[in-house]
Amino acid sequence: MSHQLAGHCHCGAVRAILDTPRAAADLPLRACQCSFCRTRGALTTSDPEGHLHIEAAPGSVNRYRFGLRVTDFLLCAECGAYVAAVSEIEGALMGVLNVRGVDLAGFEGRDPDPMIYDEETPDQRLARRQDRWMPVALVEAQPSI
Numbered sequence: 001m002s003h004q005l006a007g008h009c010h011c012g013a014v015r016a017i018l019d020t021p022r023a024a025a026d027l028p029l030r031a032c033q034c035s036f037c038r039t040r041g042a043l044t045t046s047d048p049e050g051h052l053h054i055e056a057a058p059g060s061v062n063r064y065r066f067g068l069r070v071t072d073f074l075l076c077a078e079c080g081a082y083v084a085a086v087s088e089i090e091g092a093l094m095g096v097l098n099v100r101g102v103d104l105a106g107f108e109g110r111d112p113d114p115m116i117y118d119e120e121t122p123d124q125r126l127a128r129r130q131d132r133w134m135p136v137a138l139v140e141a142q143p144s145i
C-alpha cells in the first residue's frame with residue numbers, strides 16, 4: 001500500500017508530495033541541531049523507499065548553501081518557508097523534506113529525534129545521505145492545490 005503525504009509552504013507557491021510505502025506515523029522525524037535548522041524549527045523526514053515530488057511555481061524557489069556547500073536548502077521565494085534540502089549524489093537528486101515547512105499532516109505531537117552531524121567528514125555525510133535520503137523530483141509548475 002502506498003501513501004501520498006502532501007503539504008505546501010505558507011503561501012502555497014511550493015507544494016511537496018511524499019510518495020511512501022509507510023504511514024506518516026512510521027516515518028522518522030528528525031530535528032537536526034545545526035544552527036540553520038534550529039533557528040527555523042525544522043523537523044525533517046525521508047524514506048529511502050519513497051519519492052519526493054516538489055512542485056514550485058516558476059521562480060518561487062531560492063537556494064541557500066552554507067557549511068560544506070554541498071547541499072541546497074530550498075526556500076520559498078515568496079513566504080520564506082524552508083521546504084526541503086537536496087543534494088546531488090552520484091548523479092541523482094536526493095533530499096529530505098521539512099515536515100514543518102510544508103505543514104505535513106500526520107506528525108503532530110511526536111517527539112523528534114535530535115540529530116547532531118557536526119563531526120561528520122564529507123565522506124561520512126555522503127554515506128549517511130545515500131542510506132537515508134530519498135530521490136527528489138523538482139518540477140517548476142504552478143502547484144495544483
Ligand SMILES: [Zn+2]
Nearest residue numbers: 009011076079
Ligand atoms: Zn511560500
